Amino acid sequence: MTGSETMTAESKRARVRRLLIEPLIADGFRKRQKDGDEAHQHFLDRLADSVAYMSDDGLRGLRRCLSTKGEGSARHFWPCFATIIGHAEAFEKRPLAELPELLRWFASKAGPAALEAGRHVEEYEFWKKFKRPPTHPEDQHKVAEKAAQWQSKAQRVREEIQRLGKARWPQDRQWLDWYEAQGEYVRELIEGKAE
Template identity: 45%
Template sequence: MNDRVTASETNRDRVRRLVIEPLAETGFRFKQGTDPDKAKAHLNRITDALAHMSDEELDRMRASLQTKGEGSSRCFWPASATVLALAEVCHPRPMEDVPAIASWFRSAAGREALAADRLAAEFRFWERKKRPPLNEAERRKISEVAAEWRRRAQYVSERQRDGRSPGHDELEWLRWFEALTKRAQALVEGGSAA
């Protein structure tokens, strides 16, 4: 283990260690004359945008960002928008970390998705796309995914109940699905309580 890593390392520290510092060491910098406070704020936005990622994902982000330098020498820090777009592809930010978007689930629309038993699928769509479904094809796809997930969850649960082993992958999927459903329900219930 790296001797710089301690039990008290924050997520920001981890992003700095795995992404920011290595990129700075390869030559990333700010344009001459950049206000130091603005430079610091820019790097803080990057660290906050990546803080939810695993070490492996941060390594991938660093490798990808190495090729995204700006300017004719490709050595200036990329814009926050570039980093955010790459981060969403690598590992979408959890909905709970994006209050403006998560508020949809606190509205009547979230309760409607819960009542229609498509809440987990709709939550996953929003988490990946950071937007609502825009047309009938997307709404239909969400309903199809929700129906498939219900069937799969029922199948795995029945196998468990009957004492038959559903398999490690199926059990992992069921745990993921149940956790996703709880996260989505917590947002809806937060809105109901309000």
């Protein structure tokens, strides 16, 4: 890790400590008696690293939410890591770019199959929302349905631009730019060119 990477990681941790951890400690949260100081510090560092992607407002909201989620009979012990991360995801979804182990799905056989079927953008959006693949038949149906809708919309906007020289509505052009950029990004993931 370079010096600038270390500084960035430290500054992210410091921000999470200032907006989330220190206010919760001030509210009365403390380590469990069975945990040693080193284990508790590791927990807090892991927590800070895991929620550093969140905005300041998201961290403030998470703090308010967690302040009522203390564990133990006095409700003053830190909730478990999974509980905190679950609430963090409810406030702000973690970007998939920060979860390379999940993005490997697109480098597997599933990625080229999604690309060939024209549903690669929609599968990526499903992953962003649920952090899992659309393996259930109901999920697959929803993804395929969304792909058909978005492909139809993209075709309509492209035809308007070709015919009129611009999209009928500015937001349609913005959406098309986003859709095409997402399509290219996911294509690069599938081909192993994106990080």
